[in-house]
Structure formats: structure tokens, C-alpha cells
Amino acid sequence: MERTEVAAHRIYQADSRLRSSYQAVMGACEATLLHADPPYCLLVRRNKKGRARSPKRAKIDNASVRRFETVGEYSRFTERWMRPAVACLSADGHAVIWTNLLGRDPILEVATREGLVHHGTFLWAKLGKAGNSGEKLARLYEVALIFGRHPRPEPAPEDRLPPRHFVSGYDVEGAASQWEGHPNHKPFSLLEPLLRWYSAPGDVVLEPFSGSGSTAAAAVRLGRTARALEIRAQWARVSGERLQAVVAAQQAAENRGRSPSSEA
Numbered sequence: 001m002e003r004t005e006v007a008a009h010r011i012y013q014a015d016s017r018l019r020s021s022y023q024a025v026m027g028a029c030e031a032t033l034l035h036a037d038p039p040y041c042l043l044v045r046r047n048k049k050g051r052a053r054s055p056k057r058a059k060i061d062n063a064s065v066r067r068f069e070t071v072g073e074y075s076r077f078t079e080r081w082m083r084p085a086v087a088c089l090s091a092d093g094h095a096v097i098w099t100n101l102l103g104r105d106p107i108l109e110v111a112t113r114e115g116l117v118h119h120g121t122f123l124w125a126k127l128g129k130a131g132n133s134g135e136k137l138a139r140l141y142e143v144a145l146i147f148g149r150h151p152r153p154e155p156a157p158e159d160r161l162p163p164r165h166f167v168s169g170y171d172v173e174g175a176a177s178q179w180e181g182h183p184n185h186k187p188f189s190l191l192e193p194l195l196r197w198y199s200a201p202g203d204v205v206l207e208p209f210s211g212s213g214s215t216a217a218a219a220v221r222l223g224r225t226a227r228a229l230e231i232r233a234q235w236a237r238v239s240g241e242r243l244q245a246v247v248a249a250q251q252a253a254e255n256r257g258r259s260p261s262s263e264a
Helices: 019-026 071-086 101-113 188-198 214-221 233-256
Strands: 003-006 009-013 031-036 089-099 117-127 138-148 165-168 204-207 225-230
Touching: 003 233, 009 019, 009 214, 009 233, 019 071, 019 204, 019 225, 031 071, 031 188, 071 089, 071 101, 089 101, 089 188, 101 117, 101 138, 165 188, 188 214, 204 214, 214 225, 214 233, 225 233
Parallel strands: 009 225, 031 089, 031 204, 117 165, 204 225
Antiparallel strands: 003 009, 089 138, 117 138
16 A cells, blocks of 8 residues: 655545544644545436446546446445544634535535535636637636635625635646646646635645645645545555655755745
8 A cells, every 4th residue: 555654744545435544644633624626426427228338538537537326326425535534624624625516515415414614615717728819718617615614704894805716727837747647636826725725834734535646735835734545556656756756845945945936
């Protein structure tokens, strides 16, 4: 089983549906932020005879993408990983959970049963190719549901509001192609406002679905402690290599007396 430990950061190959996985990766720590990028609610594609269709040549038919027979099956999967994950959340912590539009209601229902309070939705719109006059259309595809342990107080006129949307390309910083092209890659510029708002330097950020390590890398760059799980050996290895690289870049920059200008 793949395990990477660098300084206080950990990425373990383990099943996010098992409480023992969280006990191993978290130890005695609590997470200030649960940032989860689980499999989306994508249903098995079948023809009129009920047979599974051949996969399309598309990102969402990547071997790393899981599909579900029904929304009910997705709801049960969500409950199995969310219950032990939420148990790791601090008394004043927050959860940011990514999904597609079909998975929104199941996640809301399970989170509510687990005692979380919905604070709002963060939207990621992806830019398409430029048209003849240079214009680009942004397509809303992925959303993150924001939850807290407690209701969000009404903001005062002088209060800043949390981030609620982001518009970008899929791989604007080139990190996806550098780290083997995981289909659910999230660029640092997308994750940065969420991690800055819902955690502080020194806090633990927990990611139950590490993928290629986008969340862990962003946490390290922002001075947080990364703890992550990944069930697939390939991606646990990639996440670990990426964690080692970004920690090394961070340490080298600190030795030079400045912050790194780009991600490892």
C-alpha cells in the first residue's frame, strides 16, 4: 500500500468509506476543512436493451471515473464516505464537497443527516475555445457545496463575503498534464480562494479523494497541513510524488527567503 509522509503531511492509499482509514491518516488531529472531490453522480450508460454502452472517447469515461447504476446507489456511497469523514471535522470546521448537478441533492441530504448546515454553493465555470472575434463562453459544469457545523451568521454591511464562483480553463497552470492527467483535476487558482477562506495557516485540510494530489499540493503551498486518502494505487503514488515535490519546492523557497512563484 502506498503511503507518503513528508513533514506533517500524509497521503495514504486507503478506502475513504472506512473509519480505520481516517484514524490512520489523521491520528489525533482534527480537520478545520474537509475538502472532498468524490466521484460524481454519473450513471452507467445503457442502451434500450439494458446493456452497458461502449465507453465514449471522453474524459468522463476515463478508467479512473466510477459510474453508478442509480442515484440511490450514489446516495449510499455518499453516506458511507461522508459519515467517517465528517467525524474528523473540528467543532467549528467547514466542508467543501464537489459534485455535478445530479449529485447535488444526494449530498445535501446526507450532509444534513450528518448534522452539517448548508452555507451556499461555489460555482466553477470552464472556458471554452475562443470564437472568431476572441470571445469565450463559460460552461457551468462543476459545483462545490459549502457546509458548516453551525448556521452562518447574517453578514454585517462591513463584512467580506465568501468566494462563490470561479471562471477558468481546465488546466490553466499545466499541473494536470504534469501529474498524469487525472480527470477530476482542480487547478491551484480554483482551490486557493476556498482554502484561504475556510482554513488558516497551520490548519489541517482533509481530502478523502486525493486523485493526483491537487488539494494536498494547494494546502502545502498555503501553509496548511495536508492529510489525504486515495484508494487507487496509481493515484496514491502520483499524489505522494506530487506532495514530495511541492514540499521540496516550498522548503527551497523558504531557504531563499521568498515564496515559490509556481507550483512544483
